[in-house]
Amino acid sequence: MEKKVYNGEEGEDHFKYHSTTLIPLLTPYKLGIFQLSHRIVLAPLTRQRSYGNVPQPHATLYYSQRSTRGGLLISEGTVISETGKGCPCTPGIWTREQVEAWKPIVNAVHDKGGIFFCQIWHSGRVSTYDYQPNGEAPISSTDKPLKLQLRAGGIELNAYSPPRRLKAKEIPEVVNDFKVAAMNAIEAGFDGVEIHGAHGYLIDQFLKDRVNDRTDEYGGSLENRCKFALQIVEAVCSAIGPHRVGIKLSPFDTYNDAVDSNPLELGLYMAEALNQNGISYIHMVVPRWEATEDPSDDDDVLLPIRKAFKGCFMVGGGYNRKTGSKVVEENRADLVAYGRSFLANPDLPKRFELNASLNEYNRETFYTDDPVVGYTDYPFLEETA
Numbered sequence: 529m530e531k532k533v534y535n536g537e538e539g540e541d542h543f544k545y546h547s548t549t550l551i552p553l554l555t556p557y558k559l560g561i562f563q564l565s566h567r568i569v570l571a572p573l574t575r576q577r578s579y580g581n582v583p584q585p586h587a588t589l590y591y592s593q594r595s596t597r598g599g600l601l602i603s604e605g606t607v608i609s610e611t612g613k614g615c616p617c618t619p620g621i622w623t624r625e626q627v628e629a630w631k632p633i634v635n636a637v638h639d640k641g642g643i644f645f646c647q648i649w650h651s652g653r654v655s656t657y658d659y660q661p662n663g664e665a666p667i668s669s670t671d672k673p674l675k676l677q678l679r680a681g682g683i684e685l686n687a688y689s690p691p692r693r694l695k696a697k698e699i700p701e702v703v704n705d706f707k708v709a710a711m712n713a714i715e716a717g718f719d720g721v722e723i724h725g726a727h728g729y730l731i732d733q734f735l736k737d738r739v740n741d742r743t744d745e746y747g748g749s750l751e752n753r754c755k756f757a758l759q760i761v762e763a764v765c766s767a768i769g770p771h772r773v774g775i776k777l778s779p780f781d782t783y784n785d786a787v788d789s790n791p792l793e794l795g796l797y798m799a800e801a802l803n804q805n806g807i808s809y810i811h812m813v814v815p816r817w818e819a820t821e822d823p824s825d826d827d828d829v830l831l832p833i834r835k836a837f838k839g840c841f842m843v844g845g846g847y848n849r850k851t852g853s854k855v856v857e858e859n860r861a862d863l864v865a866y867g868r869s870f871l872a873n874p875d876l877p878k879r880f881e882l883n884a885s886l887n888e889y890n891r892e893t894f895y896t897d898d899p900v901v902g903y904t905d906y907p908f909l910e911e912t913a
């Protein structure tokens with residue numbers, strides 16, 4: 529039987545027809561109103577090249593390099609408000625200047641036929657006085673400070689400042705900041721937003737019971753800990769429509785000290801609650817940083833959550849061509865997000881189609897502020913041939 533195979537080319541004629549077996553990653557998928565031509569998603573990747581928290585022209589080339597017709601891209605974590613900042617040169621979406629600056633970047637992705645979601649982000653306690661308005665304490669669910677984060681080799685990454693526990697009456701303001709950021713993202717032209725509820729940032733600080741030590745309606749029971757996240761989802765859905773909303777969650781991940789005593793229960797509760805909102809997708813992180821040839825044990829932990837959630841289930845974390853295809857083929861996921869390999873291979877879908885070798889990523893240039901090096905200078909396949 530002839531099947532459609534994505535060939536990575538621009539233009540309308542982007543499918544070629546032949547009778548070889550498709551790798552599951554390269555099959556089309558309908559994500560609500562969006563018709564995807566393949567399942568290889570650009571994961572959200574902070575690159576710290578947005579000087580003054582304003583997206584820069586060099587991001588246009590970076591995102592357009594990674595765009596394909598019918599391919600889904602998720603932007604780097606994009607800060608929702610002054611208090612949301614936690615590291616240098618991350619883009620924001622709370623000022624007019626930022627919204628205007630995003631427009632040409634989004635247009636460039638659309639010109640190539642890509643579908644672009646903006647990841648909206650608040651760091652919470654993963655921050656320092658330096659990034660906060662008037663040098664105030666970062667806000668969180670708690671006033672417990674984050675432990676010092678150490679890079680492998682013992683190099684200090686960041687000494688975070690002790691946070692201030694949000695008062696219950698302040699929480700609606702933060703929920704509203706997410707809503708306004710989502711509306712701004714739509715105004716900038718994005719197709720939707722991904723709410724960043726993962727990796728120990730503000731939302732995760734409410735979700736996880738080893739962080740959230742509140743005794744009010746936002747703490748204690750599972751239901752109470754999930755309330756903040758679900759209020760944000762509801763506010764964002766009502767503002768821009770649930771079909772334009774995804775959420776990234778990492779119940780099993782412990783990054784940034786975000787530990788939960790029962791991650792499966794947390795993941796299941798959120799999946800079932802999110803079924804009520806009818807959001808577009810859950811993007812769930814497999815707690816694994818290294819690629820493995822047989823990830824089934826890790827993936828298994830997510831399977832009950834995949835089954836519980838009625839919408840699209842996207843996974844990410846250490847996938848390669850083979851394991852990403854396997855997870856889709858076995859119906860453990862609908863979409864696979866690729867971080868480091870997409871960062872280093874702007875033409876990743878094409879390389880997967882051709883089973884070509886991949887450029888290696890250079891960790892040293894992940895977070896530098898250079899507008900080119902380690903950003904837009906990773907070679908395309910034809911340049912390496």
Ligand SMILES: Cc1cc2nc3c(=O)[nH]c(=O)nc-3n(C[C@H](O)[C@H](O)[C@H](O)COP(=O)(O)O)c2cc1C
Pocket residue numbers: 571572573574575604605647724726727776813817844845846847865866867868869894895
């Ligand atoms: C340089 C870098 C920046 C990242 N920035 C973000 C981010 O802004 N938001 C987010 O949710 N995850 C972020 N992540 C995590 C990735 O989205 C992804 O979950 C992780 O890299 C695992 O996928 P991979 O093994 O395919 O790289 C980042 C990862 C890297 C390497």
